[in-house]
Amino acid sequence: MNKRRIAVASVVVVFIGAVSIMLGMNRSDKLGLVIGQEEILQEEFLQAMSNEKYSVTQYFHNKYGAEVTKDFWLKDFEGESPYQMVADQTVDALTATQAVYEIAKDKGHLETMGYSDLLERYELENKTRETKISNGEPVYGLAQFTLDLYKEYEMNTLEKLYTNELDNEGMDISDEVGKQYYEENKEKLYVKNDDMEIEFIRAYYGILDVDESEIKALRDDLQSLSKEMSDVTTIGDLVDTYENLKPYYQHLTITSEEFSSRGREIGDVLELAMELESGEMTHVIDQNDSLYLIRSIDRVHHDYLAYEEVKDNILKVLREQKYEEIVAKRAEELSVSDDREKLYSFTKKHLR
Incomplete structure (x- = not known):
């Protein structure tokens, strides 16, 4: 009887310990950054951050002639700091992504918006492509995605789904607007070659x-x-x-x-x-x-391509521009809660 109690107690202790470790891991994976209703985890932040580094290095190189040396990210350039700019741009990028997901969810194009859901879709897409290839079925585009490329693919897909539905807000572009765009851009875009x-x-x-x-x-x-x-x-x-x-x-x-x-x-x-x-x-x-x-x-000699020849392309461009405006507006409306100093510290640590 005593042995049974000891065994049960041991299992309980192990279980509590495992739960404690899991909870501790979950707590340590949080940055205190919440965009809309979604809490951003470290992995998600780092994945987005990797795409912002290049533009920041270019900014400081063009403005200050800075080179990416070992201590570049921590330097101060007349009150501007590379690591802080990376963190700020990463938050903006994640906010824009969240805006795209919310619009897609509103339209029924996406069921879930969390980072773990993105990873599941990413893995499923790669498995689907792998299966098709092994079965001799055609696969368009890449055989396998990296996470960055899959996310870009998903963003493009969600944009197309929205812009192809002309009943959606901003997608019913009139011929008058299309012709105005044509007249404003025909000298550089619609000259017909001889x-x-x-x-x-x-x-x-x-x-x-x-x-x-x-x-x-x-x-x-x-x-x-x-x-x-x-x-x-x-x-x-x-x-x-x-x-x-x-x-x-x-x-x-x-x-x-x-x-x-x-x-x-x-x-x-x-x-x-x-x-x-x-x-x-x-x-x-x-x-x-x-x-x-x-x-x-x-x-x-030819003059310009006729409006009717380029009409479909013009309307597509205008819908895409309008979609970008709608995404930007939704991003501005999203609530963003964060401990910016904690984000700066986290960013600085991972840029060294």
Whole structure:
């Protein structure tokens, strides 16, 4: 009987000890930061904090010329402290995240908003993708997420769910507003590229294993060819007589739709060709470690992309902008309770 009592007592002591340790761990994991109805734990704060460090280092580098040395985070720069700025920006970022979650919950797109719930969704998404891959099913995007990338993915998904429902606040954008945005931005966003037919020689000697005499020979041949040009001849007609120039000759027809993709390949050529009208030719140009001779065979000028062509994209942009305003407004309305000095101390400790 006594042995049984001792055994029971031992179990009770162990149980109480375990509960005490768990409670102690829970208490130690709290920062005294509450945003809305959610208490922010250390792990969550650190995860958000890691995304704020770069912008803070850039701020102090640009303003004070500061370098990220061992003691950078603890230095004082005319009353500004890097570790305090990191802490403040982290609170702002967590508040914005909470605002997104509250809006999503209001709309039925999210059931729970806690950090542990985020981790569960993150793990479930990765397991789902892993299962699909093992079953030979298609998976779009990444095979596996890091937590940061999953959170970004979730934020984007929640934004799309909100902005795709036109009955939601701010999502019914009128054509009048869309056309106003178009007029304000068409010079920089909606200029339609011209259709162009060009021929050119571009010799990028910067990547060639050639000496100065060979570069001079290329330059002299280009000069000679350009002098032979007339209204009835083309570069293509003459280039066959210049063996060392033939490898660098191209004749292209580029539509307005292809202009951007072609620009990634021959952006330097197109920049020079934009100065030419039909039938015009450059002189021999030596710049950017390259030799150029460019002739515009034909050019069809275009004005702007029509509003109807870009309407859907404009309305999407305006809905996204409005969504950001709604999130910012909700974030301002959220109550934030914290012991800022405790947060500063915690941040300082984890930035060393």
